[in-house]
Amino acid sequence: MALKKDYEDIPGTFIFDADKGRLGYQLNQFCISLRLQKNRDTFGENEEAYLDNYKMTDEQRQAVLDRDWNRLLELGGNIYYTSKLAANDGINFQQLAGLMTGMGNEAYRAMMVAGGRSPEGNRYQSEWDEKEGDA
């Protein structure tokens, strides 16, 4: 019997569960390698050559090269791993959130200073679908 995933109807959210962990393993192992300076240096010299050390899918590899932050999560990346790639690029957590939400750094920061994103209308996918329908 399949496990019930009661968290899949939360909008704009990936829950990094065991399935995602399996799919993203090589991608995440690549990302965590960048926490060490010597690896950041080697990666910086030749990204493609460095990526050859990890058996990730072509899509994952391309998303790394493109710094497609949301795509990386869709393909099994976890934010604590992808944040290591962001740190390599000089991007902190808040700047990364500005990119992933499509809001940009200034607007995202302003939202946080004003109290953050309200849970109202952001709990269920159906609430987001309705908003899109209205637009």
Added chain:
Amino acid sequence: MARITAGVGCSHVPAIGVAMDQGITEQPYWEPVFEGFERSREWMKEQKADVVFLVYNDHCTVFDASCIPTFALGCAPDFAPADEGWGPRPVPVVKNHQELASHIAQSLVLDEFDITVMNEMEVDHGLTVPMSVMFGDKTVDDEWPCLVIPLCVNVVQYPPPTGNRCYNLGKAIRRAVESFDEDLNVVIFGTGGMSHQLQYKRAGLINKEWDTQFLDRLTSDPVALSKTPHVEYLREAGSEGVEMVMWHVMRGALDDEVEEVHRHYHVPASNTAVGHIILENVKDQGKAK
């Protein structure tokens, strides 16, 4: 005998550590975050704690995806701050009470909590930020004023342990501490949270109302609170808000009857609601420490 006398709940937002390391805590953005810890630092000094038992999570720093222990107990002599991609934080190496840690490791497994023993481990901001906010600025040449036993909990790959499991682990940690002969005053920290989501299109979620009821119920209704299902954290407090299960370890290790002696809540620090609480066992209050 060793005793756990008080508990601290505390966020461990990495940017808080960065603000302290860069000396910008008096900037208008950060000032209200740190103001709420002034009383806490005084309180921490008054406790004269011998040992802090610190429950936290690693953020894919020391543990990569090759091995994901649900509960990992630090049994090494010391724990150096790890490089998380920006260089290690310039704070002291954390020193363990190794004898107590190994006693707890043995006691927990016989008490049917099958923890992983870590005889070598570095620690990331999950551990060092709560130390910094509670003990104030320290440089690499200083020492932390007490010993620290780290307990690292997996909250990165879903599912983390249930709140109920964490609460009961807290009780087992208490039993282990109380069966240690040396007279030690132990303060337990549960860290992480509060509401926050770092990832994807819903990033930035903050739920002050939910966080507030969580803080209230730590004192008034801890058992029912510990049975909160994971999906409620994820939906109401954000995908990374589920870290708060670690606070139940702290709460479980205290008496049923506690008094809240301090609380601090502020939005934001970076992407996160900063929450902090100090709980004292009522029967230990006023006793000479």
